[in-house]
Amino acid sequence: MVLKNAVPQTPGALAALGLPVAAGLRRPVLASHPARLLVLFGADWDHRVLPDYNRTGCYRFHEHGFDLFRFPSNAQLMWFDIWRFVDRLVQRYRGRIDGVFSSNEQFGALASALVAQRLHLPGPEPLALLRTQHKHEARQRLRQVAPELCPDFELISCNITPQQARRLRYPLFVKPVKATFSVLARRCDTPEQLIGHLRLRRWERHILERLIAPHEQAMARYPQLAVDSHHLVVEEVIEGRQVNVDGVMHRGEFHLLGISDELTYPGTNAFMRFACPDSLDASTRSRIVAASERVLRGFGLAHGAMNLEFFVLRDGSLRLIEVNPRLAAQLAPLHEWVGGVDPYEMAFAVALDRPLPTPRPASFGAAASFVWRRFNAETCPRMPSSQDLQWLSREFPQARLELYPKSGASLARELRWLGSHRYAVLNMPAEDTADLRDRYQRVCDRFGWPAPW
Template sequence: MMEPGGAPVREAERPRVLVLCPSRWDKVALGERFDRRYTLLYDGEELVESPTLWAGLRFDVFRWVDQMADTWGGEGLAGVVGTGDYPGCMLASLVGERLGLPVSPARTVVRFSHKYYSRLIQRQLVPEATPDFAPFNPFARVPKDWRYPRFIKPVKGTMSIRAQLVHDPRELRQAVRFSLVERVRKHLLLRPFQHLLCRYTDGEVPAWHFIGEEPLEGVQVTVDGFVEGGRGVVMGIVDSVMYPGTISFQRFEMPSHLPSGVQERMRRVAVKLMEGSGFNHACFNIEMFYDAGRDRVSVIEVNPRMSYQFSDLYERVSGMNTYEAQLALAVGQPVPWKEGGGRDGAAASFVLRRFSDARVERVPSAEELERVQQHFPGTVVQVLCAPGERLSHHDQDVGSYRYGIINMGAPNQEELFARYAEVERMLPFGFI
């Protein structure tokens, strides 16, 4: 994508890529690295910034796709991408199919985006890595012969919201207790997804249902990769480390500390699953457990999109930013992927959390953020709150509240933790 001598590609020769429903992370990461190699075009921000538009009774997901195809069909697009879980990656597949661009089949992306239909795919292709599971309606009585304990979660959810282990019917009822306002909001937010389910599945398990599963345990990781021309490639494995005694993520660290033989088994499961499903032309990430006591690898869930939060971690350790892989796939060009070659021996995405709600009194200033950059160049800091807000005003998982993310690297793990501790001291947050 560079001319001889390393000069940027001339604008007229840059592939034009439409980025649908971009997040703030997307715009910063893409703008800093790729806007001289691609002509990046953005649309659908309003669906991310104002979810009420997506949830409106007048919003028609298929009419929106038609409008996007009409708007962009004559603009010489080479590709379309969406890195967001809901609705970005699904809408990118729908629009890409309409425009004849290299995207993963919408049917596959929609099914992987629904935890029950995703489990059906997993059970067919990798049964040895698929736990026992069953869907249920949270607004109806669960059968009396339901077995406990069960790990329950919405079939369409994010950030582990409403996901938890239940040990008996009382805990189950408490876990799925919704107020009338919450019920209405849930149905409205998931209404467009329900319309997609009616087209691409049998529609028997609606978007607002839950799934109950055999509890899994062990070391949790994320397996990141892509499928190019029907061939699956695993880029790497990231350890998912929880705050002790919780299911809230403390950090995501690479390279993984799992034994090489276990990592190879995970790679084989990921490739077999993604190749067999028909997924193609896109990045994926699969959350997995390794239970050493049972020597078992299990799939937690499949995300049919790239891990944008880990994009710079891969660049630090492996030498290539995963946005680069996704953009190449989107325009039908070979992915120049090879492991190793990064400048750092260790990298992590640290999640700043509280375990009680609070009002935000202050966040780091622009000057304080700049001092972090001067001291540790390349560190990524995402502030997830603003003064005056309550942390609970943002989507949060069960029992904890995120307020920031820090991505950074170092020559080794010991130095990584030392640098992180220093950066955390340099970023004063205040809560009351």
């Protein structure tokens, strides 16, 4: 674990010591007690844990936004405007909050940065965040600051013609310059497969337009960003081990929360589980931590929770998959169970510009976030009954289960956009890896679910 001691709390104190002031640090926050945090676009994992933090008396949360993936909440997507949203929050909370927090990649991270900037609160610079979320801008930046981590890439239009598609090198991996949950990110082996993959129905195009609209609305005020969101990036296909890195940038310094192995379903890029502790050797782990800090500094991300993904190739070299400038809420309990680091507490401290909390002793030796998926509309899993859920709570009280049942048009759309339907996620700790596998198998047997390992 890399956890440096936090030092002075204000720009003046930093300057007095001759230390640089982080670009993302604005006015010092003299937070009230309890600290008042604006939480934007919280969803399943946030809703599980925020009440626990609220009961400590240390925080008071003001929540705004909607759940992009659950009806009827996500109907608001059809008329959402990022600047109207930000303007209302700024008017309502000026002088009434101490920090802004979001673990949401699609709208929350951007909205949080914009609100924090307007209210002169700590947070990432919006331009740096927009560049990081824009896949093409991020690749161009990576090629400048860490070229050895950057795969070969090319920009294409979402309306690419068959003739243009035939000029590309295959196989390739295609992904929108701005999307969420890997929507339309796919390996394509032929020009025909690429063209077919990008052929969307009118309603699908409308939904995707609404998903990228806030990003487009924000980019319109930043002329430095020239490529709009109606483009995709095609990259060389890379094979190797995948790892996930979680950390925070606090006053311009990187602090590691934890690293987890990312395992995918065979023959796909769909995640099957995230596992802690990671299985990296010490040298590779050290290089990944150094690369993470180098990338975040190079991207101008000086303050905030950060999530990075890497490939470790067979020859030991690294390739950066992407940077997500927000807390990876799904993986937060894994680092707390195995590493003794509470990522939410760390992210709150960063949002409030407070000293970072000290890690506690680890309570478990292993943990994982298990993801169940189906790859066609025919294999319909049984959702657990109330008796099943009571059994899970009784047998494994620390386990956290989230269910995402879908059917009909929404199921068909998810299968087409993502290549699979994620119907359940279970976070679970154990004494060690063997115990973790045994617990996982017991849950699968009880629910009648497949148990890939």
